[in-house]
Amino acid sequence: MTSVLNVDTIADKAGTGPVGLTKQQAAKCGCSHGGDAVVTKSFNISSTSDQGTGNYDLSYTNNLSDSVGIYSSTRDGTTTIGFTFVETRSASGHTVQSSGHAGSLQDKPCSSIVHGDLA
Amino acid sequence: MASILKVDDLRGNTAAGNITITSEGGAATMQLQQGVAKSWTAHTHGDTVDDSFNLSSLTDSGTGLFICNFSSNMNSTKYIVGGGVGVYSSAGRGGDFVGMNMSGGSTDNRASDHCDVAVNVGSSASANSALQDRDWSMHIFHGDLA
Numbered sequence: 663m664t665s666v667l668n669v670d671t672i673a674d675k676a677g678t679g680p681v682g683l684t685k686q687q688a689a690k691c692g693c694s695h696g697g698d699a700v701v702t703k704s705f706n707i708s709s710t711s712d713q714g715t716g717n718y719d720l721s722y723t724n725n726l727s728d729s730v731g732i733y734s735s736t737r738d739g740t741t742t743i744g745f746t747f748v749e750t751r752s753a754s755g756h757t758v759q760s761s762g763h764a765g766s767l768q769d770k771p772c773s774s775i776v777h778g779d780l781a
Numbered sequence: 782m783a784s785i786l787k788v789d790d791l792r793g794n795t796a797a798g799n800i801t802i803t804s805e806g807g808a809a810t811m812q813l814q815q816g817v818a819k820s821w822t823a824h825t826h827g828d829t830v831d832d833s834f835n836l837s838s839l840t841d842s843g844t845g846l847f848i849c850n851f852s853s854n855m856n857s858t859k860y861i862v863g864g865g866v867g868v869y870s871s872a873g874r875g876g877d878f879v880g881m882n883m884s885g886g887s888t889d890n891r892a893s894d895h896c897d898v899a900v901n902v903g904s905s906a907s908a909n910s911a912l913q914d915r916d917w918s919m920h921i922f923h924g925d926l927a
Contacts, residue, residue, distance in 0.1 A: 664789045664790055665787075665788045665789050665790065666788070666789070666790040666791075666792060667786070667788045667790070667791050667792070668792050668793065668794040668797075669791070669792075669793070669794055669800065670793055670794045670795050670799070670800065670801060671800070671801040671802070671803075671810070672791075672800060672801070672802050672803075672813070673802075673803045674803070675783075675784050678803065678807050679803055679805075679807050680802060680803045680804060680805050680807070681802065681803075686817075688802070688811070688813060688815075688816025688817055689815075689816045689817075689818065689923060690811070690816060692815070692816075692861040692923040692924075693861065694859060694860060694861045694862070694924075702859040703857075703859040703860055703861055703924050703925075704861075705811070705812070705815035705816070705923075706811060706815070724804060724808070724809035724810075724811060725808075725809075727805060727806050734863030734864065734865065734921065735863065736862050736863060736864055745901075773861045773862045773863060774861070774863075775861055775863040775921065775923055779804070779805035779806065780804030780805055780806055780808070780809050780811065781804060781806040781808045781809060
């Protein structure tokens, strides 16, 4: 028989800490934004800002525990696609840059995913 | 003594798709469903899917181009895409990139039932990159399911 548990919040036995998701871990931040830094889809993002051509600051709603997260980013482009870089990172956010395939910064929609520990 | 709860199906009580979890540091909470990847795949560029989740099929749509078709659709065309590319030989390591392809130049090829992705390799200060088939790539999708 399938067991179903309906619950709103999961915490450790003490009620204040995280539970172990056995052999799984959730991403802590995700953001898809346009070339103008306007968010199209996100979680744990408080704000984004356009810092110039191809340069975007992303700020977290809930900070990471430190500045060492695990980052993955992609961007939109034409068939001659460009690249993304995580340029700076901190506990409260990171900067992603988008460049064309020859290396110059370009305004393009980008996605970022961050794994790690929340504060 | 550690407490272990064994259950097959976990649902929100107030809303089935909303379960709150506590952060590692205990300072914050987040929605579990937001952090869970909704689809991922790792595949060779010989089109063999090594492993996948919520992937109905993979389409090879050209050199360095692939379509990830979802089993369960996203609820919109607005979702988050990550990925990486792998090479086995040192000759192909420079400038590897994987991302979404917009073949029309201005059309976002994220659809609710699939996402076009592309592998672009070889950019340098003096040379442009090109779409190429490499050894393997991986793609991960976050967002909301329908």
